[in-house]
Amino acid sequence: MRKIFSAIAITSLLVAPTYSVHAQSDVIRSVTEVAKDIYRLQNNFHYSMVVVTGEGAVVTDPINADAAEWIKSEVAKLTDKPITHLIYSHSHGDHASGGAVLAEGAEVITQANAPPAIDGVVPTFRFEETHEFTQGDKTFELTWLGPGHGEDLIAVVVRPGNVAFITDAASPKRLPWRNMGGANIDNWIEQVQNIDALDFDVFAPAHGTVGEKSDVADVIAYMEELKAEVLAGLNAGQSLSELQASITMSDYTDWEQYDSWLSENIEGMAGFLVSSGQAKTK
Numbered sequence: 001m002r003k004i005f006s007a008i009a010i011t012s013l014l015v016a017p018t019y020s021v022h023a024q025s026d027v028i029r030s031v032t033e034v035a036k037d038i039y040r041l042q043n044n045f046h047y048s049m050v051v052v053t054g055e056g057a058v059v060t061d062p063i064n065a066d067a068a069e070w071i072k073s074e075v076a077k078l079t080d081k082p083i084t085h086l087i088y089s090h091s092h093g094d095h096a097s098g099g100a101v102l103a104e105g106a107e108v109i110t111q112a113n114a115p116p117a118i119d120g121v122v123p124t125f126r127f128e129e130t131h132e133f134t135q136g137d138k139t140f141e142l143t144w145l146g147p148g149h150g151e152d153l154i155a156v157v158v159r160p161g162n163v164a165f166i167t168d169a170a171s172p173k174r175l176p177w178r179n180m181g182g183a184n185i186d187n188w189i190e191q192v193q194n195i196d197a198l199d200f201d202v203f204a205p206a207h208g209t210v211g212e213k214s215d216v217a218d219v220i221a222y223m224e225e226l227k228a229e230v231l232a233g234l235n236a237g238q239s240l241s242e243l244q245a246s247i248t249m250s251d252y253t254d255w256e257q258y259d260s261w262l263s264e265n266i267e268g269m270a271g272f273l274v275s276s277g278q279a280k281t282k
């Protein structure tokens, strides 16, 4: 049964977006159905998810105020029912701004560590570890991923369809963001391991292209290899520029952002390994 779901999911990845909208000259927007009634909405480099059920629409991150207005208008094309739930993946401003227009009349769900209000939107439901609800013909499984990239990051798995909406901690075949923002990278790797422990078929990230479950293990392998190589270099007395010149992560040259972010990934990892006391210091 799971194989059948996978085959359907992978087939759907090959189709072009359902339609694209260039609402403003410099904003790239698209709507793609990744599984039945589960849509990925693109606003430039950020993606949100809209799930249409028999009773309404469940929406994840608003992204920003303009994007949220657009998401609301797209929801109205998909269903005449209201938005019943707004789920925040986490509270970082580039994903979580401008939610007021989507929150009207909806249950607003966050992990318990989120601030009291997110860009003026007060969550109506907070959970610690996991939260599950059913809306119409869809079930939503929300899981806190622990600290690492932020303190309030969750995964959202939707069934049937077995789609996981995953924000920032991991994307299929894509390097982690720049220098990883000073995060505790051991915790970040644990977040990705927690994603790997979830049961899903379609990996729908908030950045980059849609993938499949096995892409999660590849992200863990990337981060662990990066950590091992940077640690070995630091312990051999290499400077940051020497690390950046010698570490190639050659198995990952086809990943998104390889050319632009590898140096910053090395910098972030080196900073973490020194500040956490794992690297020998001279």
Ligand SMILES: [Zn+2]
Residues within 6 Å of the ligand: 090, 092, 149, 150, 168
């Ligand atoms: Zn974030």
